[in-house]
Amino acid sequence: MNKPTASKCSFFSIAAWYCLIAPFTTYAIAWLAYLLEGDTRYHPFGDPALDVSFWACVSAVPLGVVSLFGIPRHGVKVIVWKALIGIGTGFIFGCFGFLGIYSRIARQ
Numbered sequence: 001m002n003k004p005t006a007s008k009c010s011f012f013s014i015a016a017w018y019c020l021i022a023p024f025t026t027y028a029i030a031w032l033a034y035l036l037e038g039d040t041r042y043h044p045f046g047d048p049a050l051d052v053s054f055w056a057c058v059s060a061v062p063l064g065v066v067s068l069f070g071i072p073r074h075g076v077k078v079i080v081w082k083a084l085i086g087i088g089t090g091f092i093f094g095c096f097g098f099l100g101i102y103s104r105i106a107r108q
Contacts, residue, residue, distance in 0.1 A: 012070020016079050019064035019086030023093045026053035047104070054097030060090035 030049035037047075064087040071079050 010070060010073065012067045012079060013074060015063040016067035016070070016082040016086065019060045019067060019090060020082040021086075022056045022060045023053075023086065023089040026056040027093050027097075029053065047100070050097055050100050050104075054094060054101060057090040057094035057097060061087055061094065064090065 026049075030047070030053040033049035034047065064083040067079055067083045
């Protein structure tokens with residue numbers, strides 16, 4: 001009998017990829033938006049790119065933890081490296097985003 005193979009597009013695999021890609025892409029976009037707009041202290045909505053990137057990082061951390069439950073189905077090599085890098089960068093970039101948002105609130 002052949003062993004059933006797991007689908008590459010399961011929820012756990014997609015969650016691991018999101019956890020890996022979301023912090024890097026959203027902060028790259030926020031950094032580019034900051035370079036193009038310059039100082040956003042007096043923008044009526046603050047820096048929307050920073051807000052979006054913060055929430056993307058906040059959502060990446062729990063999705064990375066959830067993706068670890070897919071290890072029995074997909075294996076360690078498929079899930080763990082994406083999830084651990086994504087959880088670490090999501091947490092670090094999320095802290096930077098929180099500090100940026102907090103400093104914007106403190107200036108008001």
